[in-house]
Amino acid sequence: MEIHHIAEKNSILNKFIAEIRDVNIQKDSLRFRRNIERIGEVLGYELSKKLSYSGVYVKTPLGKKKIQLSYNDVVLCSILRAGLPLHQGLLNYFDDAENAFISAYRHHPKNDNKFEIVVEYFASPSIDNKTLLLADPMLATGQSLVAVYEAIKKYGIPKEIHIVAVIGSKEGVDFIKNYFPENTKLWIATIDDKLNDKGYIVPGLGDAGDLAYGTKL
């Protein structure tokens, strides 16, 4: 897996990451969602550099100009709930992508810290031979991404996969490497060192779904 850790180089992206982490600023859910969306735009721009391009003539009022345009058939698949604002950010740039949505949540059968991932809702076009963008802001243990990848296989075999995430843990990044095809690319804004005993990223940002959409029962 090719890992692109975007915040390793300083850019305006750092401001968006600082705001979603900041315990006070993150309380503004409108700003939180918009910052995740902005990060999606930045990551989408970065990954667009690795797509396939061919020259297309564009007619202007005064002549014509050959421009390199990407010709990939992109399917943008996001994991509910927290994936929604990231999805919107990517869709702002890949505006003619097809779209897929999948639900994944942590089920605690014994009410302790051990959980399994339950994948229930799935709406997807065929992903066969297409460029799959798999978006989820948090890559904690990596189990949600792997469960989703297993579930999506019945919709076809993608030509290539780009995973898009905002904050990951080192452990989660190492875990998913074993499950995705070798040519998969991970576009991740930033990576933290630790997970706590509940599988939350430390320092991370807390619960991305709750921060974007409120607490659930």
Ligand SMILES: O=P(O)(O)OC[C@H]1O[C@H](OP(=O)(O)OP(=O)(O)O)[C@H](O)[C@@H]1O
């Ligand atoms: O890498 P993992 O250990 O699998 O954890 C990451 C998952 O946790 C979050 O979703 P969550 O289960 O909180 O659902 P939500 O988006 O509805 O809040 C996040 O959006 C990922 O899907």
Ligand SMILES: O=c1cc[nH]c(=O)[nH]1
């Ligand atoms: O740190 C984490 C881990 C899982 N889900 C989140 O929203 N945050």
Ligand SMILES: [Mg+2]
């Ligand atoms: Mg959550």
